[in-house]
Amino acid sequence: MSRYVFKLPDLGEGTVDAEIVAWRVKPGDVVAEDDPLVEMMTEKATVEVPAPISGRVVSVSGAPGDKVPVGSELAVFETAEAEQGIAAGTTQGIAGGTKHGAAAGTTGAAAEAAAGSAAESRAQVAHVNRGAPAGGGRVLTSPAIRRRAREAGVDLTRVEGSGPHGRILRADFESYLAGTAQGHVAGTAQGHVAGVAQGHAACAAHAPQTAEQTEEIRVIGLRRVIAERMSESARTIPHFSYVEEVDVTELERLRTHLNAKRAPGTAPLTYLPFLVLALTRTLAEHPQCNALYDSTRGVIVRHRAVHVGIATQTPDGLKVPVVRHAEQRSLDDLAREIRRVSEAARANRATRAELSGSTITVTSLGKLGGIASTPIINAPELAIIGVNRAVERPVVVGGAVAVRRMMNLSSSFDHRFVDGYDAAAMIQALKERLEHPATIFL
Numbered sequence: 456m457s458r459y460v461f462k463l464p465d466l467g468e469g470t471v472d473a474e475i476v477a478w479r480v481k482p483g484d485v486v487a488e489d490d491p492l493v494e495m496m497t498e499k500a501t502v503e504v505p506a507p508i509s510g511r512v513v514s515v516s517g518a519p520g521d522k523v524p525v526g527s528e529l530a531v532f533e534t535a536e537a538e539q540g541i542a543a544g545t546t547q548g549i550a551g552g553t554k555h556g557a558a559a560g561t562t563g564a565a566a567e568a569a570a571g572s573a574a575e576s577r578a579q580v581a582h583v584n585r586g587a588p589a590g591g592g593r594v595l596t597s598p599a600i601r602r603r604a605r606e607a608g609v610d611l612t613r614v615e616g617s618g619p620h621g622r623i624l625r626a627d628f629e630s631y632l633a634g635t636a637q638g639h640v641a642g643t644a645q646g647h648v649a650g651v652a653q654g655h656a657a658c659a660a661h662a663p664q665t666a667e668q669t670e671e672i673r674v675i676g677l678r679r680v681i682a683e684r685m686s687e688s689a690r691t692i693p694h695f696s697y698v699e700e701v702d703v704t705e706l707e708r709l710r711t712h713l714n715a716k717r718a719p720g721t722a723p724l725t726y727l728p729f730l731v732l733a734l735t736r737t738l739a740e741h742p743q744c745n746a747l748y749d750s751t752r753g754v755i756v757r758h759r760a761v762h763v764g765i766a767t768q769t770p771d772g773l774k775v776p777v778v779r780h781a782e783q784r785s786l787d788d789l790a791r792e793i794r795r796v797s798e799a800a801r802a803n804r805a806t807r808a809e810l811s812g813s814t815i816t817v818t819s820l821g822k823l824g825g826i827a828s829t830p831i832i833n834a835p836e837l838a839i840i841g842v843n844r845a846v847e848r849p850v851v852v853g854g855a856v857a858v859r860r861m862m863n864l865s866s867s868f869d870h871r872f873v874d875g876y877d878a879a880a881m882i883q884a885l886k887e888r889l890e891h892p893a894t895i896f897l
Contacts (some may be wrong), residue, residue, distance in 0.1 A: 459531070466495060473522070475496075478492075478494075527844070587830075592621060594611045597625070611623060637656035651727060678771075681773055682844065691834070692832050694868070700862070702850070703845055706726070710725075727819060728793060731793065732841075762779050763777065766830075774800040776797060820840050820843075827843060828865040837872055838868045841866055846862075
């Protein structure tokens, strides 16, 4: 019987520590290599760290909300005892449930990974979130799976990995061999839903029926990062907010016309790609708003490229995936990329690169947009453009009352570096393009 100490690997460029969001195992659990071990939060994204080897969990270090430096002890495993437990079919904890049936068939590979390939396992874990395949261009996976693939004559590039950055987990490989990936996903989903439903029913049956009930939620993970950044932005940046109404009647006609000509099944165009395209044209004339403030050097860095952050609500909280080089994209390309990065953020698939590097942010609540808002700047940017709800209402046009489709832009600027006149001039130029949408394409 031997012990293996697993230390927190480097989860990405510049990462010095990470916060524990949730443990997927507890002491005493028997896990197989690549089973989910712990969910960690870096400054950019949430990362699921897999078990580096098969073994029994002896101890874990830290609780949800604790920050762990890279290289610090994260968990301790006993390997020999775990191999015996898996061979005897006594897999429990996280290695149980849907993984139980596969454990007996992978004992030999797990034993080899634990006993003979610990060094390579550690190398693989170190690469788990860097996005670069370990082993000189090979796909991300464990030594045990590589060995089984060689024996079975399987090309690993044909196996779709569900781990971080496409890492092939044992379950992925087993599903590929059996050709039952769809059934595996469906069974897992049904079991999860049934378990949640039973848990809620049990809680409802035993919950004390009192008039006053409270729930304490610890602020950790992404919610903590959001709170810290919002507080820092509001505390250090003197916000100047500017609200202007825009007549988008002509823009709505163009949007409706283009959507009618789109191929069946194609996602319809929203206002957002039109707005982003108009914004890129406007920022070329107002570069002071497409800039970042480097507080450590006391320097404003203006950008020629327009990397637009798209504020996106996700189940975990607000994220800002980035559409890079928006100034070089067509309307359809912008629509596709906005949709792609937003969906990746909601599904927690966005990479560190996709969640950083924006030069200006657009935030919209869609139909919940209200009349006006005061968005908080996404530091170190100098401006954020807020989009409110578009509604039809009566307005005076040429001395007569007419029904027009109106939408407000509520934007905020860093008043240290963007004067009120410059902010207003930029929004007025943006308004001009949105009210006369043909000028967006000139």
